[in-house]
Amino acid sequence: MVTIKIDGKEFKVDDKKNLIDAVKEVGEDIPYFCYHPALKIVGMCRMCLIEIEGNPKIQAACNTPVKEGLSIITKSARVKEAREGTMEFLLANHPLDCPVCDKAGECDLQDNAFSSGKGVSRFEFNKRNVPQEEIGENLLINHNRCIVCYRCVRFEEEKVGESNLGLFERGYHSLIGLAKDKLIAHNYQGALSDICPTGALLNKKTLFKSRVWWYKTAKSVCHGCSTGCNVETNVRDNKMYRYMTRENREQEMYFLCDKGRFDLDWINENRLQSYQEKGLPVESSKVIPSILSKIKSANKIAIIGGAHESNENLSVILEEAKKWKKTVITEVRVIDSQYEAPKQVDFLMTSDPHPNTKGAVDLGFVSSGKISDIVTDFNKGEIDLLIVIKENIPEGIQQGKGLVVVLHTNITASVKDADIAVPIKAFTEQSGTFTNKKGVKQEFETAMNPVLGMPSSGDFFRRLSLELTRKEEVLVGNH
Amino acid sequence: MATINVVNVAKRHTFKWYEKFYFYSISKGLGITLKHFIKSAFLGKRVTLEYPEKKRQYSSRFRGMHSLKRDEQGRERCTSCFCCMWICPADAIYIEAAETTPADQHLHPEDKYAKTFEIDLLRCIFCGLCEEACPKGAIYLDGNGEMATDNRQDLILTKERMTDKFGGPIIGQRN
Numbered sequence: 001m002v003t004i005k006i007d008g009k010e011f012k013v014d015d016k017k018n019l020i021d022a023v024k025e026v027g028e029d030i031p032y033f034c035y036h037p038a039l040k041i042v043g044m045c046r047m048c049l050i051e052i053e054g055n056p057k058i059q060a061a062c063n064t065p066v067k068e069g070l071s072i073i074t075k076s077a078r079v080k081e082a083r084e085g086t087m088e089f090l091l092a093n094h095p096l097d098c099p100v101c102d103k104a105g106e107c108d109l110q111d112n113a114f115s116s117g118k119g120v121s122r123f124e125f126n127k128r129n130v131p132q133e134e135i136g137e138n139l140l141i142n143h144n145r146c147i148v149c150y151r152c153v154r155f156e157e158e159k160v161g162e163s164n165l166g167l168f169e170r171g172y173h174s175l176i177g178l179a180k181d182k183l184i185a186h187n188y189q190g191a192l193s194d195i196c197p198t199g200a201l202l203n204k205k206t207l208f209k210s211r212v213w214w215y216k217t218a219k220s221v222c223h224g225c226s227t228g229c230n231v232e233t234n235v236r237d238n239k240m241y242r243y244m245t246r247e248n249r250e251q252e253m254y255f256l257c258d259k260g261r262f263d264l265d266w267i268n269e270n271r272l273q274s275y276q277e278k279g280l281p282v283e284s285s286k287v288i289p290s291i292l293s294k295i296k297s298a299n300k301i302a303i304i305g306g307a308h309e310s311n312e313n314l315s316v317i318l319e320e321a322k323k324w325k326k327t328v329i330t331e332v333r334v335i336d337s338q339y340e341a342p343k344q345v346d347f348l349m350t351s352d353p354h355p356n357t358k359g360a361v362d363l364g365f366v367s368s369g370k371i372s373d374i375v376t377d378f379n380k381g382e383i384d385l386l387i388v389i390k391e392n393i394p395e396g397i398q399q400g401k402g403l404v405v406v407l408h409t410n411i412t413a414s415v416k417d418a419d420i421a422v423p424i425k426a427f428t429e430q431s432g433t434f435t436n437k438k439g440v441k442q443e444f445e446t447a448m449n450p451v452l453g454m455p456s457s458g459d460f461f462r463r464l465s466l467e468l469t470r471k472e473e474v475l476v477g478n479h
Numbered sequence: 480m481a482t483i484n485v486v487n488v489a490k491r492h493t494f495k496w497y498e499k500f501y502f503y504s505i506s507k508g509l510g511i512t513l514k515h516f517i518k519s520a521f522l523g524k525r526v527t528l529e530y531p532e533k534k535r536q537y538s539s540r541f542r543g544m545h546s547l548k549r550d551e552q553g554r555e556r557c558t559s560c561f562c563c564m565w566i567c568p569a570d571a572i573y574i575e576a577a578e579t580t581p582a583d584q585h586l587h588p589e590d591k592y593a594k595t596f597e598i599d600l601l602r603c604i605f606c607g608l609c610e611e612a613c614p615k616g617a618i619y620l621d622g623n624g625e626m627a628t629d630n631r632q633d634l635i636l637t638k639e640r641m642t643d644k645f646g647g648p649i650i651g652q653r654n
Contacts, residue, residue, distance in 0.1 A: 099560030099614055100591040132590065208576040208591055211561045 005053075005071035015066045020048060022066055023074070030074060031083065031112045033090075033197045034149035035062040037247075038254040039158060045090075045149050047112065049082040050074050058082050080116070087117035093127050093172075094198075095144045103199030105212035109147065130175065135165075136184030138204050138258065139192060141176065146200035148174045152192050159255065159347055160188050176200075187346055190261040194245055205262055206242055218447040219246060221434050223308065223427060224260030226342050226352040228436030229253050231260070233428060233447040240267045240428060240448060251440065257348045267426050270410050273451055276421035287420045291385070292467055294403045295324055298384040302329045302374050305391035306365055307338065307354030309457050310432025311441065314356075314363050316458030317389075320465040329383070331367040331374060332360035334391050339370070342437045350437060355427075359435030378402055389457055390424070393417055407457050425456045537624075539653065542605045544622030545598055546641050546654075553646040554586055556617035559593040563609035563618055571602035572609065596638040600626060616651020 002015045006028055013022035020030050021037060033045035041062050048061040051073040058078065064070070073079060091113060098104050130143035153165045153176065164186075166179040178184070184192075193201040215234035222229045222243060230246040230253050242264065245256045274281040295301065303321065306314055321328040333339050338357045342350040360366075367374070375396045377383045386397070388406045393414040397404065406418035415421040427434075429450035433441045455463065497503055518524045528535060537543075548556050559576035577594035579587040586592075610620050628634055 097589075099558050099562070100589045104560075208559070208578060211565070213565065 002066060002068040002070075004066065004069070007073055007075050013066060015068075017066065019061045019064045019066050019070075019072075023061070023072075028074060030061050031116055032062060033108055033112070033147060034151060036151055036154075036195060036254075037249070038252070039151065039154045042150050042154070045147065046086045047083065047090075049079065049086065051076055051079055083116040084118040087113055088121065090147050091117070091121060092123045093144070094147070095127060095129075097142075097145060097199065101142075101145065101199035102202050102207060103196075107199060108197035128172070134183065134204075135178050136189045136192075138262075139184055139189040140202045140204060140207070142200050142202065143175055144200075145198045146176055147198055148176065149197060151195045151197070152176060152201060155188070155192060155195055155255075160186055161347070162186060187257045187259060187349060188255070190258045191245075191255045194256070210236055210241055215241065216447075217244075218445040220428065220444040220447055221355065221436075221442045222256065222260035223355045224257070224263055224353060225348075225350045226354060226357055226437040227348055227350055228355055228434055228440070228442050229256050229260065229348060230442065231256060235428075235448050238448050240264045255348060257346070259349055266410050267428055267448075271426075271451075272408050272411050272415055272421060272423040273454070274423060276415060276418075278419060279416040279421075288464070288467060291403065291405060291420060291464065294385045295326065295464070295468065298326055300327045300329060300377070300383045301385045301387070302331070302378065302383045303365075303387045303389065304331045304371065304374060304394070305334055305389035306330075306332045306360050306457070307334075307357045308390045308427065309356065309360075310427060310430065310434060310444075311356065311359045311363065312432045313430075313456055313458040314360055314365055317461045318363060318365065320458075320461040323465045324468060329367045329374060330365045331369075331371055332357060332365040334371050334394065352437070355436070356434045358437055358439060359433070359441070362435060362439075372396075388414065388418070407460060422460055423454055424460065425450045425454050429454070430456050541624070542607045542610075542620040543624040544600075544626055544641075545603075545609075545618055545620055545636060546622050546643055547596065547638065548617055548619060548651045549643050549646045550588065550651075551646050551649050554588045555592065555642065556588075556615045556651055557593050557596065558587075558589045558615055558617075559591050559596075560614060562612045562614060566608045566612040567603075568606060568608065569602045569604050571599045571604075573597045573599070593638065596641070598636040598641070600634040600636055601631065613651075619651065619653050621653040 001012050003010055003012055004022075005011075006023060006026070011026045013026060017025075018035070018037065018041070020032055020035055023030050030048050030050060032048040034042055035048060043060045043063045046060065049058045050061045052059050052064065053071040053073065061072070090109065094109070098110065101107070104110065128144070132140060132142045135141050148167065150167065153167060156165050157163050164178060164180055164184045165176055168175045168177050190203055193203050214236045216236065217232045217234060220231050220233045222231050230248045230251070231243040232246045234241045234244060243256060243261045245254065247254055275284045275287055276282060277287055301321070301324070303317065306317065318330065321330070337343070337351040338354065342352045345351055371394055374383065375394050378386055379396070379398050379401055381401055384402045386402060386404045388404065390408050391414070392412070393404060393406065403420070404418050405420045405422060406414050407422045407424045408415050409424055409426045427444065428447040431444060431446045433443050435441050550556055559574055561574060564572045564574050573595065574593050575595040576591050579590050579592055605620065607620050609618050626634070
């Protein structure tokens with residue numbers, strides 16, 4: 001911790017941080033475009049210019065090391081003039097696209113132009129015009145809006161590891177373009193359009209769908225894999241539109257891959273909203289008695305799956321299953337990648353597509369064998385009741401050997417094959433915690449409203465226990 | 480309370496000596512009636528307007544039915560920026576945006592246009608905020624105010640009913 005002076009006031013800051021971050025932590029603000037905490041510093045945008053006492057010229061704050069006794073000025077007339085000048089240069093060739101640009105409302109250029117720009121432009125010539133083109137399977141680039149901050153090229157080279165983008169020409173003619181002949185096809189096209197401070201890089205999947213000021217946000221965790229990147233859910237009219245990254249400095253989470261970001265259609269469409277018996281909708285009062293009688297007469301019960309459920313739901317399930325006083329085998333690991341330590345597919349995504357495998361394993365949701373043992377036991381007739389929580393029915397299960405109950409959020413093939421299907425809330429409709437592959441428990445909040453009356457998986461098991469232990473009233477007396 | 484420092488701010492009309500006579504006051508009232516009778520019976524200065532043969536002339540700022548303007552090349556001005564939908568205090572506007580294809584570049588100047596543009600006239604309060612908010616001069620409330628129908632479906636204005644059929648001035652203007 002060193003002491004630095006900002007505009008004459010002394011502050012204690014961490015000297016391992018960049019000056020822009022250190023200044024933001026103590027409450028002051030320095031505008032920037034090309035600086036990003038996870039990427040190399042380039043100093044290309046010249047927006048973070050500040051005065052340093054003892055230095056005759058104005059310097060870029062992103063490239064200034066934090067040292068003891070540093071004294072900077074961020075509010076003088078010279079700094080104001082520098083910021084206005086940089087803004088005027090950046091806006092000189094920037095098109096008047098705000099009504100049609102998707103980034104309006106979350107655009108760094110809009111925000112910084114409003115706070116530190118001059119308000120009038122002296123550019124009276126024709127602006128340069130390069131047509132928009134497609135550079136990825138999900139990525140569009142609009143060259144007119146690019147301010148050449150170099151964030152996209154840096155991200156590709158440093159984080160993703162490929163080098164598809166490059167900066168061509170120089171000066172007035174600078175263009176960011178594809179360095180190879182093929183379109184970009186990696187898993188981070190959504191992240192590229194996220195870090196772009198203007199609307200130059202856009203997603204094709206969310207193009208023109210909605211304006212950002214209509215979204216309600218909630219803090220949440222991505223469900224795509226066991227890394228558990230922190231996200232902010234964007235919901236409008238109770239439909240999930242997209243995920244945005246939520247920075248988590250302690251965990252070094254700054255980005256989001258495409259698989260989690262765009263895999264959201266299952267939350268909005270094709271939801272299971274009624275109990276089903278062999279694929280046909282039915283009332284719960286008709287199917288719950290058959291489950292209860294099976295529990296009462298069962299030798300062994302198996303509960304598999306559950307890696308999509310929150311820790312709170314899983315603890316309720318284990319608690320209620322103990323009350324049944326039967327042998328209950330629980331197994332959360334249904335696919336091979338859950339048995340071993342998670343392997344990275346690329347720098348964020350792991351091979352395990354479940355968000356809470358480690359949480360379930362920590363709570364004791366494991367058996368001594370593997371899923372294939374449970375399948376053989378079921379086919380032999382030793383396990384009478386198989387409850388599957390939001391997974392596919394395991395291969396090799398023979399129909400008719402026992403009762404198969406599937407708890408799911410969507411209408412899938414396993415729901416249609418199951419003897420009884422139970423609708424449950426998706427994780428966005430409840431709050432809870434997920435434990436990621438590193439063992440960190442991360443909270444997520446309720447983002448949307450569920451259909452009224454929809455139980456969560458914990459609620460369903462509680463209802464089963466309640467009905468099991470309910471005593472019939474015995475009427476005594478003459479009647 | 481003791482009434483001190485009371486100032487009389489309203490003086491009642493006190494009758495003068497000639498106004499106290501009965502016939503004087505009556506004839507004064509009758510004279511007003513006679514004046515209005517002569518005006519409407521003989522001089523033709525009636526207030527009633529014979530609608531629909533004669534219609535009232537409204538000011539240039541009168542807010543009537545909505546219309547979507549075109550520019551001087553016949554292209555639609557609306558680029559579906561959602562400004563009017565955002566500012567509408569009654570949530571009467573519903574817009575869906577779509578990307579312009581090369582096939583209809585002659586209709587749309589920019590790469591975004593309004594695929595659906597509906598105004599629910601039963602919600603609209605005709606405040607004119609959408610006209611003020613539009614950055615392209617696309618929507619104006621310059622139609623007439625006669626919008627009566629006999630079913631609810633006709634009162635949801637679609638884009639076809641609202642769009643001007645031909646081009647307009649360089650800067651979008653009211654009629």
